[in-house]
Amino acid sequence: MTEETRDTEKFDNFGEWFDKVLLVAQIADDRYPVKGFTVYMGWGYSIVKRIYQMLEGELEDADHQPMQFPVVIPEDAFQKEEDHIEGFAAEVFWITHAGENELDRRLLLRPTSETAIYPMFKLWVRSHADLPLRMHQTCNVYRYETKATRPLFRGREFLWNEAHTAHVDYEDAECQVRIGVDVYKKVYDALGLSYIIVKRPDFDKFAGAVYTLAFDTWNPDGRVNQIGTVHNLGENFAEVFDLTYEDEEGNQALASTTCYGMGMGRVLAAILAHHGDDNGLVLPPVVAPKQVVIVPIPFKDRAQGVAAYAKDIEATLKVAGIRVQLDDDNRLRPGEKYYKWEMFGVPVRIELGPREVDGRTVTLVRRDTKEKCKAHLDSLREEVVGLLDDIQKNIKERSKKRLEDALSDANSLDELRSLIEQRKIVRVNWCGDQECAFLIKDEVAGDVRGTLWGEEEEPSGLCINCGDEAKYVVYVARSF
Ligand SMILES: [Zn+2]
DSSP states (O other), X not given: OOHHHHOHHHHHSHHHXXXXXXXXXXXXXXXXXXXTOOEEOHHHHHHHHHHHHHHHHHHHXXXXXXXXXXXXXXXXXXTSSHHHHHHHGGGOOEEEEETTEEEEEEEEEOSSSHHHHHHHHHHHOOBGGGOSEEEEEEEEEEOOOOSOOBTTTBOSEEEEEEEEEEESSHHHHHHHHHHHHHHHHHHHHHXXXXXXXXXXXXXXXXXXXXXXXXXXXXXXXSEEEEEEEEEEEETHHHHHTTXXXXXXXXXXXXXXXXXXXXXXXXXXXXXXXXXXXXXXXXXXXXXXXXXXXXXXXXXXXXXXXXXXXXXXXXXXXHHXXXXXEEOOOTXXXXXXXXXXXXXXXXXXXXXXXXXXXXXXXXXXXXXXXXXEEEEEGGGHHHHHHXXXXXXXXXXXXXXXXXXXXXXXXXXXXXXXXXXXXXXXXXXXXXXXXXXXXXXXXXXXXXXXXXXXXXXXXXXXSBOTTTXXXXXXXXXXXXXX
């Protein structure tokens, strides 16, 4: 039986499945009375916090300093980079008044922070000795999205982490791009997410960038989910913000900059969508708010002994640094608790009743495969740690397999259309002409996402649309 036939709810009615797990597993509530603004609930935000911690740790290991810039940007700074304004102007929230009084200088809520950060970089960078300068911040950004909003996938306020760096030249910025990509890879790999890294076509790059790299990942409904981007901005922003430094010869030179961002909503959505099944979430142990849940099975006159043993088990695991929940709420029956914690995606369930008390054992049930095994109290810690490790590996492998299954090739528009309908991510030959990309989109309702990054792929035929010589192999898929 394949995953897809088993998890029909997730694969055939993804929207409903997703809305249900968001609410029932207390991930997010979209009923906040401002459209496009979502409340992250306890279980969901606990996962997000752990992702932030992993990402911040990796960034700081790679010499990025944590900073926190103001949420407001003055209009004149924002208006400096032309392409940037063009890309974001329609989505900006303006602050125009304080009480009844109109502000002399309009402010905007950051849609991203380049124009907040570079004026300060200009003050801090004097000489080549001040470079490279690398910072990151965890914050919320605001964009008045005009496309349909969807909790976690597309909102008007989103949680993210952005990094910004400045360098002596383009070459050094290029190195930084690779460092940024590596940092993101580490985080996604640890979360068991599979992805492709593509260089976006010019018409789809970040406003003001030389080029944009994006991490695209699969979604059960066939629409790829962009979970992170890395941009080389070259000298574009440095020029308009006059970000210069004195080089070794004493001459003034322009810096080069990069930036990269990871949106928490999209990453969280990918975790739920990749690993979850028809019974609810399956969380990677590394970010699960609780890694183990203990469900005691009280039995008539043995209830006290069972309860005491459950507490022993809880203490043993806590000492070992495992995040454990003892569910001794007697208002629910054991079967109801199993159902509940499966929905929440807790990686391992421990069941124990009188038989386990007598044998000094427990029954372990893993969430990803639902397989059961026994463990003795003496080796419990090792067994649980081993099991968590196994689950982490298994869900990563499943996600990777699913991505491999989704990747296909097409040689004609008909073939492409049919594969897109089958929710595939499809490789096609493309001449590089923007018009052709737009026509492909009109024809098959799939976006040209870009060329694979870090690996040359040679076109094997003519452009799938116009029949001219192809310059690139590009990936086409539906997207959010
Ligand atoms: Zn063409």
